[in-house]
Amino acid sequence: GQSLEQPSEVTAVEGAIVQINCTYQTSGFYGLSWYQQHDGGAPTFLSYNALDGLEETGRFSSFLSRSDSYGYLLLQELQMKDSASYFCAVHILYNTDKLIFGTGTRLQVFP
Amino acid sequence: GAVVSQHPSWVICKSGTSVKIECRSLDFQATTMFWYRQFPKQSLMLMATSNEGSKATYEQGVEKDKFLINHASLTLSTLTVTSAHPEDSSFYICSARAKDPLAKNIQYFGAGTRLSVL
Numbered sequence: 645g646q647s648l649e650q651p652s653e654v655t656a657v658e659g660a661i662v663q664i665n666c667t668y669q670t671s672g673f674y675g676l677s678w679y680q681q682h683d684g685g686a687p688t689f690l691s692y693n694a695l696d697g698l699e700e701t702g703r704f705s706s707f708l709s710r711s712d713s714y715g716y717l718l719l720q721e722l723q724m725k726d727s728a729s730y731f732c733a734v735h736i737l738y739n740t741d742k743l744i745f746g747t748g749t750r751l752q753v754f755p
Numbered sequence: 756g757a758v759v760s761q762h763p764s765w766v767i768c769k770s771g772t773s774v775k776i777e778c779r780s781l782d783f784q785a786t787t788m789f790w791y792r793q794f795p796k797q798s799l800m801l802m803a804t805s806n807e808g809s810k811a812t813y814e815q816g817v818e819k820d821k822f823l824i825n826h827a828s829l830t831l832s833t834l835t836v837t838s839a840h841p842e843d844s845s846f847y848i849c850s851a852r853a854k855d856p857l858a859k860n861i862q863y864f865g866a867g868t869r870l871s872v873l
Binding site (some may be wrong): 686743748 | 789799
C-alpha cells in the first residue's frame with residue numbers, strides 16, 4: 645500500500661524558519677510535490693522534486709532524498725499569511741499516473 | 756495562466772437527488788483530470804482519474820455507479836453524484852494536469868464544491 649506521514653501541526657512566529665518533514669512508502673514513486681491549502685480553499689502548487697537535492701523558489705525550498713524516502717518543505721521569513729495546511733504528495737505510476745496526498749501539516753504563524 | 760474553474764462552489768440537495776459538478780481548464784488543455792474528496796481537516800483522497808475520451812479509473816472503494824465521471828473534452832470533466840445521501844456530504848475538488856510535457860506534472864486545482872445532502 646501507499647503511506648505518507650507528516651507532522652499534524654507546527655507553530656512558529658513571524659520571521660522564523662520552519663521545516664515540514666514528509667516520509668513515504670509507495671510503489672511506483674517518481675516525484676514529490678508540495679501543496680498549500682488555506683481553510684476552505686483550493687490546494688495551490690508550491691514545488692516539485694523529481695531528483696535528490698534542494699529546489700528553491702523564493703521563501704520556500706523543498707528537498708528530496710529518494711534513498712531515504714524522505715523529503716521536506718522549508719519555509720523562511722514566515723509571514724502571517726503562511727498559516728495554512730501543507731501537504732506533501734507523491735507522484736506514482738501504478739496503473740495510472742496520479743498523486744497521493746499526505747496527511748497534511750497545519751502551520752500556525754503567530755505575531 | 757493554468758486556471759481551473761469548478762462549478763458550483765456550493766450546493767445543497769435533498770437525499771435521493773443527483774448533483775453534477777463541472778470542472779473546466781480555462782487556459783490550457785488537460786490530458787488528465789482528477790477528482791478528490793476531502794473531509795474537514797483531513798487530507799485529499801483521490802476518487803478517480805479521468806482521461807479525455809476514455810473511461811475513468813476509480814480508486815479502490817469508490818463506487819463507479821455512484822460517482823459518474825465524464826471527460827468529454829480536453830477542457831471539461833464532470834462528476835455526478837447519483838442518488839445522493841447525507842454521507843455523501845463533503846468537499847469535492849477537481850484538478851487538471853496540462854498536456855504540455857514541460858508542465859512538470861503539476862496539478863492545478865479547482866476551488867472545490869461543498870456538497871450538503873439533507
